[in-house]
Amino acid sequence: MTISRQEVLHIARLARLGLAEAEVERLREQLSAILEHFAALAAVDTEGVPPTAQSIELQSIMAPDKVQPSLPQDDILANAPRRQEDCFRVKAVLE
Amino acid sequence: MKPRELVGLTAHQAARLLARREVSAVELTRAVLERIGAVDGKVRAFVTATPDLALEQARLADERLQAGERGPLLGVPAAIKDVICTKGVRTTCSSRMLEGFVPPYDAHVMNRLYQAGLVMVGKTNLDEFAMGSSTENSAFFPTHNPWDVTRVPGGSSGGSAAAVAADECLYALGSDTGGSIRQPAGFCSIVGLKPTYGRVSRYGLVAFASSLDQIGPMAKDVTDCALVLGAISGHDPRDSTSAPNPVPDYTRALVPDLRGLRLGVPREYYAEGMQPEVRQAMEMALTKLQELGATIDREVSLPSTPHALAVYYILAPSEASANLARYDGVKYGFSAPGETMWEAMEHTKQFGFGPEVKRRIMLGTYALSAGYYDAYYLKAQKVRTLIRREFDQVFERCDALVTPTSPTVPFRLGEKAESPLQMYLSDIYTIPVNIAGLPGLTVPAGFVEGLPVGLQLIGKPFSEETLLRVGYAYEQATAWHKRKPSL
Known part of the structure; x- marks a missing residue:
């Protein structure tokens, strides 16, 4: 299993992960080796076996529809890298 | 009692002295802070020490205590x-991303734990975002194994394990996604327990792989392990995967007799x-367990075990790639400049992220991407079912x-740093437990040329008492x- 430089760049873009040039090649090699090791999984017979998303039996846990106080706005905004009044400041989303 | 003796106590021993007012919590805490000052330069277990708060x-x-509690x-x-x-104490995940x-x-x-009377002496080092098996992936510095400071303490909860082993605290909390409590506990010769999935609320645990953490x-x-487990277990409506099962008094399970157990x-x-x-x-260890009354069954097979590593390193990075998408530099954490939002x-x-975190984001994004989802993510989820079923069958007889x-035994610092796959293989016995959501306990089981060996016990869901x-029983029969x- 070898993945190409193009695939590395495509995946990085999906993840919105910036990579330096040296990282692209290193990740290409490492991911290829790791995926190679995982190829054996394809041979496991899973005909008719349902997938498990998580290991507990609980399903559709409901919370009471009750108004509860949230954390104070200032506490939340205290960690914001950029703040303007009571908002997170971001670059323009639409150009 | 001298400060050095105080810090060597277990929590239950210390609680007895505190209850009799033979020592105060302030004296005990001062002794621990002194110990941290004396040895943490060598061990480097702590990212943030909190002496004033403590x-x-x-x-x-x-x-x-004075009021009679x-x-x-x-x-x-x-x-x-x-x-x-x-709250109010920085929580870094040993990442530049959350440094502040x-x-x-x-x-x-x-x-x-605050209800139970916790005195928090500090926050311990880990592999960045709990991704790793040696604590070398910390963005700040590696932690050293107190038994041999040229070796790793294991990971990802290496800071917590080293701090307990070095008497820099009386107990610690860790988190375990694929072995991150048990492997470092084994490497540092302490006791570590990964509870059944859902036993302890994940509310406020920074998410790595939510179906495994x-x-x-x-x-x-x-004994301390049982006491801390009792204190932190129980239902919490803020975690929708939190189990409603009642919490027993785990200390009642502590009997030094294994008759009737298989x-x-x-x-x-x-x-x-x-x-x-x-x-x-x-x-x-098996001989010892038999002497204590247990029946040892060597005819047990879990045939899908060789696939567990691949299943884990597809599922955990997939979940991680989704969970870590939140670090976008807007709401909190590190934020880098750029011409555009993207x-x-x-x-x-x-x-903001180090190499291992990037590797896992890439691996997970790949496994979830169009064209590969069925071959990797869905396939891994199906093999996960097989692994669970095999455990279910085994627990019908054991x-x-x-x-x-x-x-x-613990490997040297730097020994596996260049080979991600070799590092992943060090979790081979702990990973299946998370995949199946089972409880796993590690206890010290001896030394090889001064380096610790850990024994793992795996049980069916909610069998922490067993x-x-x-x-x-094993601990009481050994020393x-x-x-x-x-140090």
Whole structure:
């Protein structure tokens, strides 16, 4: 299993992960080796076996529809890298 | 009692002295802070020490004790893995991304431990975002194994494990996604428990792989482990995967007698890759367990075991790639400049995350991407079902399984840093437990040329009492847990 430089760049873009040039090649090699090791999984017979998303039996846990106080706005905004009044400041989303 | 003796106590021993007012929580805390000052330069277990907060909490605990309140953890100094949110105390996940992040709320386990009288002495080092098996992936510095400072303490909860082993706290909390409590506990010769998935609320635990993560105790003996587990377990409506099962008094399970118990030795775990000295230690442990009354069943098989590593390294990075998408430089954490919003986001992740985190984001994004989803993610989820079913079948004939915690003794710092796959293989015995959502307990099981070996006990869901009983009986019949590293 070898993945190409193009695939590395495509995946990085999906993840919105910036990579330096040296990282692209290193990740290409490492991911290829790791995926190679995982190829054996394809041979496991899973005909008719349902997938498990998580290991507990609980399903559709409901919370009471009750108004509860949230954390104070200032506490939340205290960690914001950029703040303007009571908002997170971001670059323009639409150009 | 001298400060050096005080810090060597277990939590339950210290609680007895505190209850009799033979020592105050402030004195005990001062002794622990002194110990941190004396040895942490060598061990480097702590990302953030909180001495002022600890003394304030100790004074509060003394007031509660003075007022007649008693409790096994009241006034006992402990350390918290820096992936658990602590209100007002920075929580870094050992990542540049969260270097300055101060949580506005406490994790559920912190609420519970404060009720129980926690004195928090600091936040411990980990592999960045709990991704790793040696604590070398910390963005700040590696932690050293107190038994041999040229070796790793294991990971990802390496800081917590080293702090307990070095008497820099009386107990600690860790988190375990694929072995991150048990492997470092084994490497540092302490007791560590990964509870059943859902036993302990994940509210306030920074998410790595949500279907696998659990918080658990790391302690100097099984009794402390049972006490801390009791304190942090129970239903929490803020975690929708939190189990409603009642919490028993785990200390009642601590009886030094294993008659009537059937312990399985899964043959796939004793295959190639296990260091011969580790195998010898396991054989000695099995003999001991038999002497204590247990029946040893060597006809146990978990055939899908060889696939567990691949399943884990597809599922965990997939979940991680979704969970870590939140670090976009907008709401909290590190934020890098860029010409556009997208560029700023890409730079934030590029300079905020270290190599292992990037590798896992890439691996997970790949496994979830169009064209590969069925072959990787869905396939891994189906094999996950097979692994669970095999455990279910085995637990029809056995009460618990006995395996080593790791295939080898602690390796050297730097030894596996260049080979991600070699590092992943060090979790081979712990990973299946998370995949199936089972409880797993590690207890000290001897030494190979001065380096610790851990014994892992695996049980069916919510059988923590059985594991603690086996661990306790074994511990009382051996003396491994009483050995201390010389620092």
